[in-house]
């Protein structure tokens with residue numbers, strides 16, 4: 001979430017889930033909340049029922065559209081011009097919050113200048129959204145305060161996803177929708193503990209608590225606490241790791257609980273990377289496409305078999321408690337990691353349990369100073385920053401000042417997605433999640449009942465496109481990009497716009513990431529899952545030659 | 551802050567806050583009033599008439615679940631007339647309800663049983679009137695047996711007020727009233743998202759989980775799927791997870807769950823496919839190894855790489871403590887900042 005970190009000083013959700021009930025307007029961008037975050041979906045729909053306005057910006061006719069006052073359906077990858085045009089309309093009509101901008105923000109002039117390119121006419125042409133709708137959305141968002149923006153991967157997973165996020169940040173600052181109940185900019189994270197994994201320093205650039213690895217003071221602090229630590233040079237990102245493995249710079253990898261052989265873009269490249277490794281250790285609870293390539297596989301314990309904490313999308317830290325003993329032969333992940341460290345002769349890994357680890361986190365990560373097990377057990381949850389044991393936690397960020405001081409308006413230019421459809425590959429492929437499965441399906445596909453709802457990948461295609469290609473519902477299709485080919489049955493639906501087809505990435509039999517693009521966000525290296533060019537063809541059923549005939 | 555309101559119930563001084571219903575105020579003051587269609591998460595409904603009371607200055611017997619408390623209000627929760635009216639209403643429900651409590655999965659946990667027991671009703675006084683009604687077993691996780699339904703509308707109100715899916719509704723009037731899906735579809739053909747919120751609120755054995763096992767203990771934890779982080783109780787029995795229930799105190803979900811959290815956990819956790827031994831790749835592929843051997847191999851090999859040659863991928867699904875340990879291993883032991891997670895994914 002590099003965009004918000006640049007503008008506000010923190011990339012996390014500014015407000016809380018419970019805040020949506022106080023919003024006068026909800027703006028949902030590139031999110032399929034009713035499928036990917038169902039319980040937040042309930043909350044948003046309830047707010048609408050009580051009278052809040054709902055604006056949905058999404059090329060797909062997602063579940064929330066049914067409840068929306070206004071639905072903008074931009075072409076994929078055109079969020080930046082669309083949102084910047086809304087900013088311009090707001091400024092031109094004087095619907096902005098002058099006092100907030102003057103008191104709390106900076107860089108307004110450069111931002112205003114960059115708005116010049118976003119006149120309604122050009123933006124309407126680029127996005128395919130009628131000018132009146134852009135204007136109506138700007139008006140609705142600006143005039144119903146407090147207004148809360150929520151967004152998900154549909155904004156980030158483009159080669160210029162960081163720009164999309166910053167456009168959203170601009171819009172919120174312009175209208176003073178930061179630092180108050182019912183307002184804010186709320187990225188809805190994907191996996192259960194993505195927020196926590198980042199908080200804990202599983203990032204190439206930061207120690208726990210977002211303390212920079214390039215800062216000598218942090219380095220000294222951790223060297224003192226741990227006896228030894230890494231250098232001042234930032235590490236490489238996940239995508240770069242695979243590149244480096246391919247060309248031999250990275251020789252060994254330790255992968256925990258992830259299945260990049262299905263979840264990551266451009267699978268052929270990932271497979272090559274993993275096969276090139278000299279030594280691969282994978283820790284997981286089930287065999288996956290990735291464990292299959294490992295030199296050593298270590299069985300981890302599931303969440304129900306260990307103690308610990310998760311941090312949800314609203315920065316809320318909650319306890320995970322051991323309900324049953326680890327399945328025979330498996331061990332909690334922290335224990336496995338510590339045992340490796342100890343076998344390597346390292347000190348400081350003799351924790352008696354997760355409780356001890358949390359004590360160390362409290363000491364070394366200032367924003368987590370007061371998040372102790374004792375308090376979590378007593379009050380259920382705490383939202384960081386929570387620096388001391390007296391601190392009540394922080395439901396809303398940036399209330400008086402931005403984490404970075406002043407909020408920074410960002411001038412933005414529009415760049416189309418890395419790979420656009422052409423004559424040979426005329427469709428845009430979008431990938432995402434479905435309600436009944438999770439990630440690469442290692443867990444949910446082992447639940448019989450969930451498979452009854454969805455047990456195979458289907459390619460969603462718009463009725464108009466289906467008609468042009470003479471495709472009927474259920475026809476077997478081949479979907480090919482410049483990188484690979486998969487087959488799936490057709491599901492004809494107007495949920496997906498004409499020109500765009502859609503698949504999930506839950507099914508190993510149909511690894512949609514064989515197709516996805518090598519494009520990555522220029523800042524965060526987030527893969528461009530949301531756009532790659534494909535062609536779609538009916539698979540010709542060869543006439544079966546049976547022995548009796550001919 | 552809501553204003554406090556002082557009033558009396560059965561001669562007892564009760565303090566409550568403005569906007570609270572008489573029923574809720576009584577219950578939280580420790581005064582029981584029988585009720586069936588009331589649910590704290592739902593808007594007042596006033597359907598079952600079990601909660602009727604007398605309020606000085608008000609005509610008739612209003613339902614306490616729909617009346618808001620007022621300063622100086624004088625409420626009486628019992629009396630011969632109240633008792634008779636409640637009994638008549640209850641007898642009507644019982645006349646439409648099966649008698650085989652022992653064969654019902656809700657036995658002992660049924661609110662109709664509890665109300666009948668409280669009122670001392672042990673037999674039916676009305677002729678059984680029910681005709682057999684359709685049972686919908688299409689959903690893999692729960693079923694709707696309309697023969698047990700008391701038409702309290704908790705499920706349909708849940709689907710309307712809580713989840714806003716509006717898959718179910720009460721249709722027809724009088725004897726023909728029933729819980730129904732659009733065009734009399736079955737659950738699996740309908741727009742139902744299978745969250746089970748209705749099941750969680752049904753007071754009787756009408757909407758029930760197909761796999762009901764009563765746990766011997768419950769453990770409060772957090773869902774392992776998406777980043778909403780729903781707070782939930784895992785029910786345990788004989789070393790296995792047998793039930794999942796939303797925690798109404800949970801700040802992010804206030805008791806609600808979706809289909810994955812409610813119905814998608816027990817089966818994968820102890821699935822026979824779980825990895826139960828370390829595996830080490832040899833000439834003939836991966837073979838089982840002891841923990842000690844496997845860990846030793848990993849430790850020995852890791853030692854041979856320079857910080858720039860090794861990379862660690864932590865999991866966005868494991869706990870904070872798991873992640874902390876692994877980034878510490880990367881930095882303090884392997885000496886590298888090459889550590890990342892799938893946050894971008």
Ligand code: SF4
Pocket residue numbers: 698699700701702703704705706729748751752753754756757
């Ligand atoms: S199914 Fe249950 S919750 Fe729904 S109306 Fe009938 S008794 Fe009430």
Ligand code: SF4
Pocket residue numbers: 037038039040773774775776777778779780803806807808809810811812
């Ligand atoms: S119950 Fe559903 S909405 Fe809640 S955390 Fe689990 S997957 Fe997410």
Ligand code: FES
Pocket residue numbers: 584585586587588595596597598599600601602613614615616
């Ligand atoms: S509980 Fe009041 S009418 Fe049913």
